Amino acid sequence: MQSIAIIGSGICGLTIANGLKDTKAEVTVFDKGRRPGGRAASRTIEGCVFDHGAPAIPNKVAKHFVTDTRLSSEQWLLDKSSTHCPIGGVANFGRDIADGLKVQQSATILGCQRNGEDFFLSLSEGRSVSSIDTLILTAPPLQSAALVQEIEPTLGEELRETCRMSPAWVVLFKIADQFSTENYAFAPSEIITNVRHEHTKPGRKSSSLGSWFVAECSSEWSVENLERSPEWVSMAVLEGLRADLGENFPVASSFAHRWRYASTQDPIGSNYLHNDNRSLWITGDWCLGNGIQSAHTSGLSVVNELLTDMGHGSFS
Ligand SMILES: Cc1cc2nc3c(=O)[nH]c(=O)nc-3n(C[C@H](O)[C@H](O)[C@H](O)COP(=O)(O)OP(=O)(O)OC[C@H]3O[C@@H](n4cnc5c(N)ncnc54)[C@H](O)[C@@H]3O)c2cc1C
Structure with a gap:
């Protein structure tokens, strides 16, 4: 069975994991944060919920997940204008998409290495994950560049030079x-x-x-x-x-x-980067521009490429 590891449970990483959930691949998402959603984040202080990252979810992205996951419209689609705001905070959007996927939070990836054709991840607290066929990074560009520096130095350099x-x-x-x-x-x-x-x-x-x-x-x-x-x-x-x-x-x-x-500040201007044999993908909102819509579009385009590689139809 193909093993796919995704670094980052922000909207981009979750879009990819969700898009691959009906394939035979074993997909695991790793994120250093305590909750899924990345910058679509909320915090509760003295009973008050603050969305301290993105303030809401764009309509188009929200609708994609209502039809493609178990999210129910009553649960969180209250504002019917251009954006949606989940009850209890924007972070609940990520939480609800992650539900049913294999997502490990509080899992900081410290390094990515190669073991023959496979990838090998070192995590905090001496943990590691081996035998990964396909590795997908959705962290911000400098963080992704640091992680791939050893295994794909050219991609690392490109990230460092083109994206701010x-x-x-x-x-x-x-x-x-x-x-x-x-x-x-x-x-x-x-x-x-x-x-x-x-x-x-x-x-x-x-x-x-x-x-x-x-x-x-x-x-x-x-x-x-x-x-x-x-x-x-x-x-x-x-x-x-x-x-x-x-x-x-x-x-x-x-x-x-x-x-x-x-x-x-400066997007790379394409949906993703990948290595020559398409086993390593680097993506995130910063590929296309800014915001949740860009994160979602970049993630979906990686899903489509991987589904094509696996011999499945595309996913829109
Ligand atoms: C203050 C603020 C206001 C915003 N306002 C808007 C807005 O009005 N509209 C809008 O559309 N967007 C807005 N955004 C942007 C929006 O939140 C992002 O575009 C979107 O959430 C990015 O998603 P992503 O999945 O690409 O990246 P992220 O959400 O950044 O996800 C990347 C994930 O990678 C994880 N990660 C990084 N390094 C590692 C590692 N070594 N190991 C494990 N995990 C790692 C991080 O913890 C993170 O969860 C705002 C953001 C902020 C901060």
């Missing part, structure tokens, strides 16, 4: 219940590109929890302050908001999260 990603700090904050957030108009500034009203998302509002937000920092400011502490970033962002909204702007709590690879 920008970081983003995000600050999750909550304000006290007694203040009406409708009066707060958050204007973009040099520091903050947008502030998302998380409490207004489907199924979230609870009168006892107040209002909660995600402030996304500009890539320029995030680059400049990349190595600052989360506490420092939180304070700087809230000071920026206070300068606009007044000293009495009532923040109850805040938390900063750093995304080292948040968005694509």
Whole structure:
């Protein structure tokens, strides 16, 4: 039986694993994070759900999974406009796709080696996985480049030279219940590109929890302050908001999260890279551009190539 390993349980990796689930191949996804979904991530703090990566799932991607997996539309398709927001957080989208697939979380891949024709993965805590026929990397480009450097140095070099990603700090904050957030108009500034009203998302509002937000920092400011502490970033962002909204702007709590690879600056401009004998594939949103749609499209195109190699029809 063909053994396929996918590094990364973001939307791209899950799209690939889901697309291959009806083949005879044994497909395993490895991800260093605690939950599937990658940058389509959520965090719950004091009962408040924050989507601190992508804020929602594009319609087209959501519909693909409703027809092709066990996801039920009632469960999470509440917003019928251009995007969908799963109840309980965007991360539940990844969780529901991963359900029924073979996905190992908290599994950091430290290195990829060759053993004859096969691949061999070294994981944290001295673990390893051998006899992999096909290896698919969906991590951000610099991370993938480091992992393939030993086995496919040319691909590693190409990744390093052609693709750039920008970081983003995000600050999750909550304000006290007694203040009406409708009066707060958050204007973009040099520091903050947008502030998302998380409490207004489907199924979230609870009168006892107040209002909660995600402030996304500009890539320029995030680059400049990349190595600052989360506490420092939180304070700087809230000071920026206070300068606009007044000293009495009532923040109850805040938390900063750093995304080292948040968005694509320079995509490679093709759906994926692969080695000569098509046993190693490198893909992710950054191949085509930015966002979940790009991650999904890149992933689907790898699925189609692999299905063709296996002698199956294509998958749209
Ligand atoms: C703040 C922010 C705002 C965003 N806003 C939007 C938006 O409005 N609209 C939109 O469409 N998109 C948005 N995005 C982008 C969107 O989240 C991404 O485009 C998409 O989720 C990328 O999916 P992916 O599978 O390609 O990569 P990822 O989600 O990054 O998945 C890669 C996975 O690889 C794993 N990994 C990396 N290295 C290793 C290793 N060595 N071992 C094991 N696992 C590893 C990571 O843990 C990760 O889970 C935003 C992202 C951020 C951070």
